[in-house]
Amino acid sequence: MAMSGGVDSSLAAALLAERGEDVVGVWMRLVPDGGDADAPRCCGTGTAGEQARRAADAIGIPFYALDYAELFGRAVVDRFVEAYAAGETPNPCLACNAHVKFDALLGDVVRKLGGARLATGHYARVDTAPDGRRRLLRARDAAKDQSYALYMLGPDALARVELPIGELRDKAETRALAARYGLPNAGAAESQDICFVPADHRALVRARAPEAFRPGPLERTDGTVVGRHPGIGALTVGQRRGVGAAAGERLYVLRLEPERNRVVVGTRVEVTATRHALRDVRFTAGRPPAARFAARAMLRYRGDLVPAEIAVEGDSAVVLLERPALVAPGQAIVLYEGDEVLGGGVVRRAA
Amino acid sequence: MGRVYLDHAATTPVDPEVADAMARVLRGTHGNPSSIHAEGRAARALVDRAREEVASAIGAEPSEIVFTGGGTEADNLALRGVLRARRADGTGLVTTAIEHHAVIDTANDLAATSDGARVTVLAVDRDGLLDPAVLERALDLRTVLVSVVHGNNEIGTVQPLDLLGAICRRRGITFHTDAIQSVGALPFDVRVLPVDLVSMNAHKFYGPKGVGALYVRRGTRLATVQTGGGQERGRRTGTENVAGIVGLGVALRLAAARRTTESARQSALRDRLIAGILGRVPAAILTGHPVLRLPNHASFCFPGVRGDELVIACDLEGFAVASGSACTAGETEPSPVLLALGLDPASARGSLRVTVGRGTTAAQVDAFVTALPPIVARLRDGHRAAPGSSVTAPVASPRT
Numbered sequence: 195m196a197m198s199g200g201v202d203s204s205l206a207a208a209l210l211a212e213r214g215e216d217v218v219g220v221w222m223r224l225v226p227d228g229g230d231a232d233a234p235r236c237c238g239t240g241t242a243g244e245q246a247r248r249a250a251d252a253i254g255i256p257f258y259a260l261d262y263a264e265l266f267g268r269a270v271v272d273r274f275v276e277a278y279a280a281g282e283t284p285n286p287c288l289a290c291n292a293h294v295k296f297d298a299l300l301g302d303v304v305r306k307l308g309g310a311r312l313a314t315g316h317y318a319r320v321d322t323a324p325d326g327r328r329r330l331l332r333a334r335d336a337a338k339d340q341s342y343a344l345y346m347l348g349p350d351a352l353a354r355v356e357l358p359i360g361e362l363r364d365k366a367e368t369r370a371l372a373a374r375y376g377l378p379n380a381g382a383a384e385s386q387d388i389c390f391v392p393a394d395h396r397a398l399v400r401a402r403a404p405e406a407f408r409p410g411p412l413e414r415t416d417g418t419v420v421g422r423h424p425g426i427g428a429l430t431v432g433q434r435r436g437v438g439a440a441a442g443e444r445l446y447v448l449r450l451e452p453e454r455n456r457v458v459v460g461t462r463v464e465v466t467a468t469r470h471a472l473r474d475v476r477f478t479a480g481r482p483p484a485a486r487f488a489a490r491a492m493l494r495y496r497g498d499l500v501p502a503e504i505a506v507e508g509d510s511a512v513v514l515l516e517r518p519a520l521v522a523p524g525q526a527i528v529l530y531e532g533d534e535v536l537g538g539g540v541v542r543r544a545a
Numbered sequence: 546m547g548r549v550y551l552d553h554a555a556t557t558p559v560d561p562e563v564a565d566a567m568a569r570v571l572r573g574t575h576g577n578p579s580s581i582h583a584e585g586r587a588a589r590a591l592v593d594r595a596r597e598e599v600a601s602a603i604g605a606e607p608s609e610i611v612f613t614g615g616g617t618e619a620d621n622l623a624l625r626g627v628l629r630a631r632r633a634d635g636t637g638l639v640t641t642a643i644e645h646h647a648v649i650d651t652a653n654d655l656a657a658t659s660d661g662a663r664v665t666v667l668a669v670d671r672d673g674l675l676d677p678a679v680l681e682r683a684l685d686l687r688t689v690l691v692s693v694v695h696g697n698n699e700i701g702t703v704q705p706l707d708l709l710g711a712i713c714r715r716r717g718i719t720f721h722t723d724a725i726q727s728v729g730a731l732p733f734d735v736r737v738l739p740v741d742l743v744s745m746n747a748h749k750f751y752g753p754k755g756v757g758a759l760y761v762r763r764g765t766r767l768a769t770v771q772t773g774g775g776q777e778r779g780r781r782t783g784t785e786n787v788a789g790i791v792g793l794g795v796a797l798r799l800a801a802a803r804r805t806t807e808s809a810r811q812s813a814l815r816d817r818l819i820a821g822i823l824g825r826v827p828a829a830i831l832t833g834h835p836v837l838r839l840p841n842h843a844s845f846c847f848p849g850v851r852g853d854e855l856v857i858a859c860d861l862e863g864f865a866v867a868s869g870s871a872c873t874a875g876e877t878e879p880s881p882v883l884l885a886l887g888l889d890p891a892s893a894r895g896s897l898r899v900t901v902g903r904g905t906t907a908a909q910v911d912a913f914v915t916a917l918p919p920i921v922a923r924l925r926d927g928h929r930a931a932p933g934s935s936v937t938a939p940v941a942s943p944r945t
Contacts, residue, residue: 218861258857305927306854307861 203315281450282524472539595794616746635687700833710739752796821914
């Protein structure tokens with residue numbers, strides 16, 4: 195049981211234990227002892243570890259602290275900085291799930307600790323279809339669904355993953371159960387939506403990648419220079435700018451170009467698109483339903499679902515949305531059929 | 546079989562006779578030993594008796610025993626107290642590369658602060674032994690204190706205190722030994738051993754936690770560290786932990802009485818365990834001296850595994866053991882003591898310490914010897930699997 199110190203994973207552990215499962219709590223240290231502003235607010239700090247340990251003790255299960263700080267630094271924090279410097283808007287939760295939680299931790303739990311499965315406190319569900327295929331599904335409570343962050347799990351991982359709290363109806367049920375189990379963190383604030391957003395991510399990126407904070411030209415798509423930008427590391431695609439007062443229209447960041455240190459801005463119409471290219475595409479079944487197929491696309495965490503047509507080639511894909519939308523490069527588009535997560539990929543920078 | 550506790554170097558269970566004696570104190574004798582009245586005198590008498598028990602166990606006079614809040618405090622008192630008291634003679638402190646943190650961190654602190662101690666750290670050989678000639682060469686006219694651990698807690702090696710102490714005595718240098726791991730298990734007689742200060746800690750010899758003692762040979766100059774009411778002849782002030790002190794006295798008396806038979810019994814179990822592990826785990830290294838080691842102490846390094854994972858895996862199978870490596874900053878840090886033996890960091894990371902005790906049986910040792918090899922094999926395989934493998938790659942089948 196991957197315990198974060200928060201009420202969700204603690205409750206999941208309690209549910210499993212009550213069910214009679216042989217549960218062992220593990221907590222991932224993600225920042226070095228005495229770590230700093232890079233600390234993920236969710237789960238990686240010493241305080242979180244203390245809370246996880248106390249919850250495990252309240253439930254009566256063994257508890258171990260496992261150190262993944264070095265891997266987290268490389269696979270999540272470094273990539274986070276590099277993405278911003280390259281003009282993308284990363285979602286570090288996805289990197290953590292892909293490389294730390296459901297890769298290194300899952301591997302260690304199975305290979306080294308002799309565990310059969312890894313459970314987490316994510317609001318999502320895994321079940322087994324009649325044909326034996328493992329399916330990743332949205333949580334019963336759509337308002338709390340976190341299946342978006344798990345799109346990259348393949349058949350082998352899903353075979354080893356358990357998500358106990360995705361079945362819960364709503365927040366009220368969660369809190370009632372937590373209180374009933376006497377969990378020390380039952381009254382704590384809601385777990386963070388995004389686990390790793392440093393208080394000021396710009397400061398982190400600026401410290402590590404100062405080259406991304408050189409001012410440069412702000413241009414329209416036709417090349418007209420409309421101002422200066424403070425550095426591509428300070429901006430996000432889709433961000434509104436106060437420029438264009440003379441033109442009397444609202445302008446949005448369309449594209450960040452680190453090669454020319456240029457930021458291209460445009461009107462709302464200009465910055466939205468129906469066509470989005472994806473890289474690092476993954477499917478929960480291990481392969482796409484077909485080379486071309488229809489699905490509903492979620493464009494950001496907790497976003498709306500938009501009907502779309504998807505064409506897959508290798509680990510790339512092109513998504514054609516029914517209506518134009520703004521999607522920042524570096525974010526993920528996750529594809530659903532009904533409640534089931536088919537898979538997804540990372541949005542490439544627009545050409 | 547139930548759980549098997551093999552971490553007696555970390556702490557020992559409280560002997561029932563000790564617990565009973567302490568309970569009687571807690572329930573019946575509440576006085577402050579410093580009080581003039583009858584209640585105070587009753588408590589004072591208990592402390593006096595415990596002091597006699599401790600003194601008798603090591604061949605000392607009762608007036609030479611100072612009770613402290615534990616072994617770390619005893620080490621602190623010894624180092625800080627001697628350096629401060631002998632400041633006019635010099636500031637040199639010589640110690641070894643295999644001391645417990647309580648000694649080495651205190652020494653470093655003394656060097657860094659306004660006390661300005663000159664600290665020399667001596668290397669040991671690959672079995673962890675300090676060569677008396679190396680010690681001799683390191684001493685000069687301004688050295689005032691030498692501190693050498695008697696039995697090291699990580700690797701078990703026992704130092705030749707008689708030779709080392711004699712060198713110090715010839716030069717008028719105060720000689721302290723951290724005997725926390727050894728005093729309950731090895732013969733210890735200060736009438737024969739040329740030691741001036743000896744640190745002891747009750748919870749290592751079946752006594753309670755939170756109480757220890759420092760032997761201070763008559764004539765040794767020692768300044769106080771903790772200031773206050775003047776108890777313990779001003780050497781360690783503060784109202785005495787009467788129940789704890791009583792427990793310490795009983796525990797050490799019992800340990801001394803049982804020492805010969807218990808140490809023989811435990812060293813036989815230790816040797817059985819060592820032979821079993823070396824025979825069944827490929828590439829296992831025994832750390833510390835093969836013969837001159839604490840009777841209950843076995844320590845190994847297994848290249849290709851991480852010590853913390855080893856401890857977790859053993860715990861999940863019901864065996865309580867320990868590792869010398871500490872987990873910090875993303876990578877398991879190998880222990881400085883193991884590195885001081887000349888072990889390479891990769892091997893040093895896979896350290897395991899197994900220490901038997903009064904409750905250990907041959908059946909328990911055999912069970913551990915049977916359980917460990919598959920654990921090591923599984924962890925070695927787990928490390929060999931490519932790190933950062935794709936989540937869609939097949940995972941290994943569950944362990945059989």
